[in-house]
Amino acid sequence: MSAAATAARADADGQLTVRVWRGAEHGGFQTFQVARRANQTILDVVTEIQREQDATLAYRYACRVGMCGSCAMVVNGRPRWTCRTRVARAEEGGQITLEPMRNMPVVKDLAVDMESFFEKWRDAKGFFEPGETPANDFAVVRPDSPERAQADAGVECINCGVCYSACDVVSWNPEYLGPAALNRAWTLVNDVRDRGQDARLDAVSGDAGCHSCHSHMSCTEFCPKALAPTYAIAGLKRVTARRVWKRGS
Amino acid sequence: MSARLYLAQRLTAMVLAFAVTVHLVTIVYAVRGGLTAGDILARTTGNVGFLAFYVVFVIAAAIHAPIGLRSVLREWTPWRGRSLDLAMLGVAAVIAALGLRAAYAVYAA
Ligand code: SF4
Ligand code: SF4
Numbered sequence: 001m002s003a004a005a006t007a008a009r010a011d012a013d014g015q016l017t018v019r020v021w022r023g024a025e026h027g028g029f030q031t032f033q034v035a036r037r038a039n040q041t042i043l044d045v046v047t048e049i050q051r052e053q054d055a056t057l058a059y060r061y062a063c064r065v066g067m068c069g070s071c072a073m074v075v076n077g078r079p080r081w082t083c084r085t086r087v088a089r090a091e092e093g094g095q096i097t098l099e100p101m102r103n104m105p106v107v108k109d110l111a112v113d114m115e116s117f118f119e120k121w122r123d124a125k126g127f128f129e130p131g132e133t134p135a136n137d138f139a140v141v142r143p144d145s146p147e148r149a150q151a152d153a154g155v156e157c158i159n160c161g162v163c164y165s166a167c168d169v170v171s172w173n174p175e176y177l178g179p180a181a182l183n184r185a186w187t188l189v190n191d192v193r194d195r196g197q198d199a200r201l202d203a204v205s206g207d208a209g210c211h212s213c214h215s216h217m218s219c220t221e222f223c224p225k226a227l228a229p230t231y232a233i234a235g236l237k238r239v240t241a242r243r244v245w246k247r248g249s
Numbered sequence: 250m251s252a253r254l255y256l257a258q259r260l261t262a263m264v265l266a267f268a269v270t271v272h273l274v275t276i277v278y279a280v281r282g283g284l285t286a287g288d289i290l291a292r293t294t295g296n297v298g299f300l301a302f303y304v305v306f307v308i309a310a311a312i313h314a315p316i317g318l319r320s321v322l323r324e325w326t327p328w329r330g331r332s333l334d335l336a337m338l339g340v341a342a343v344i345a346a347l348g349l350r351a352a353y354a355v356y357a358a
């Protein structure tokens with residue numbers, strides 16, 4: 001038997017002890033035993049608990065393949081997308097602790113209310129602004145232009161909120177727009193077709209904006225899509241500071 | 250923090266990196282060289298270069314420190330708004346006044 005097959009079998013034996021947050025802002029942990037299975041994900045574990053042990057457990061998911069961004073939770077202290085996190089990678093000695101994401105109100109158990117997170121995308125002008133009159137022709141954007149490269153680096157965000165849950169500045173300053181919204185704003189700052197740049201740069205400045213980021217890099221450490229919001233935010237700091245330097249406001 | 254405060258903090262940080270280095274190196278040099286307080290005052294009194302250097306240093310510190318303090322207070326206390334900004338202007342004024350007074354005293358001694 002190959003080493004990989006042996007490992008897979010060992011993985012398939014035994015039980016996991018899973019502590020799950022129950023309640024909302026106030027609540028406690030409930031412990032479940034779940035069989036280990038080969039290639040099991042954290043989302044598989046949660047689903048097994050909900051289907052076979054306690055149908056009242058609330059959590060959220062949709063795609064199961066890392067596209068929709070709805071399944072994030074805090075797993076053994078780290079924010080993660082649970083559908084793409086293998087148990088084997090996240091467990092610690094057969095123990096798994098599952099909590100709802102930080103920095104968002106808990107609706108129930110593992111489901112949080114992400115409304116504030118999405119509102120901040122809007123507040124950061126994280127949407128394309130075509131301008132008053134539509135362009136007459138297609139914009140030509142060279143794939144190797146620096147702007148396109150900057151936008152590409154951040155464009156694959158799936159809105160999962162993992163970075164937002166990981167960011168201490170959001171905890172300290174609840175108005176802070178947060179890494180995901182600022183990352184999106186930066187992709188649009190680099191969109192040469194966009195006509196709303198001044199308003200966007202205003203929106204990402206100020207006490208809620210990019211200048212409050214401490215460059216901790218928690219967002220970049222935990223983003224499951226391996227994006228780097230910290231660098232996007234550094235880009236916004238650069239562009240907004242240059243704008244002040246040039247026109248003095 | 251607004252983009253303007255951010256820029257002010259970054260620019261003064263550059264000034265301070267230079268000024269603090271010169272300041273510390275000079276102190277160590279003077280002490281190691283065995284200069285007395287009298288020797289030092291003899292060199293600083295009426296020295297316009299000395300005064301100009303410390304005026305720049307003090308002003309940079311008076312701009313830089315309150316901006317950082319404001320961020321710390323906003324994150325660790327519920328203090329926000331106009332009263333905080335005015336208090337930070339006060340801190341800037343105190344740092345500037347104390348620093349400039351000290352620099353002038355050593356210049357005019
Ligand atoms: S780098 Fe900035 S946005 Fe990212 S976690 Fe740190 S403070 Fe938050
Ligand atoms: S930047 Fe990364 S962690 Fe943040 S919402 Fe987008 S995909 Fe998730």
Ligand code: FES
Pocket residue numbers: 061062063064065066067068069070071072081082083084
């Ligand atoms: S369920 Fe869609 S990303 Fe995990």
